[in-house]
Amino acid sequence: MANYNNKANYNIGDAFYNWKIIGHSDKKGRNNSTYVKCQCICGKIKDVDLHNLKRGQSKSCGCIKPIKPINVRQIKIGDVFGKLTVNDFSWP
Ligand SMILES: [Zn+2]
Numbered sequence: 001m002a003n004y005n006n007k008a009n010y011n012i013g014d015a016f017y018n019w020k021i022i023g024h025s026d027k028k029g030r031n032n033s034t035y036v037k038c039q040c041i042c043g044k045i046k047d048v049d050l051h052n053l054k055r056g057q058s059k060s061c062g063c064i065k066p067i068k069p070i071n072v073r074q075i076k077i078g079d080v081f082g083k084l085t086v087n088d089f090s091w092p
Pocket of ligand 1: 042043044
């Protein structure tokens, strides 16, 4: 059995920012760095360098505001959503 855990130290299910580790990746980066298979909260799956993941250098697949289901740039003040009307923007 391949020694996958030689340098790698992670658990399936670990979450880093928007990423969640879902499995091991066979991909190897420069310096033989370890990659893990991650799923972004938007659903995209990608091989991510574990080192970048742990250092917070990779936080998501690149989706800008992954928590918001709709593109905020398409919302204008005055837009109506059901009973709600947009009258201001608030940024976290
Ligand atoms: Zn994403």
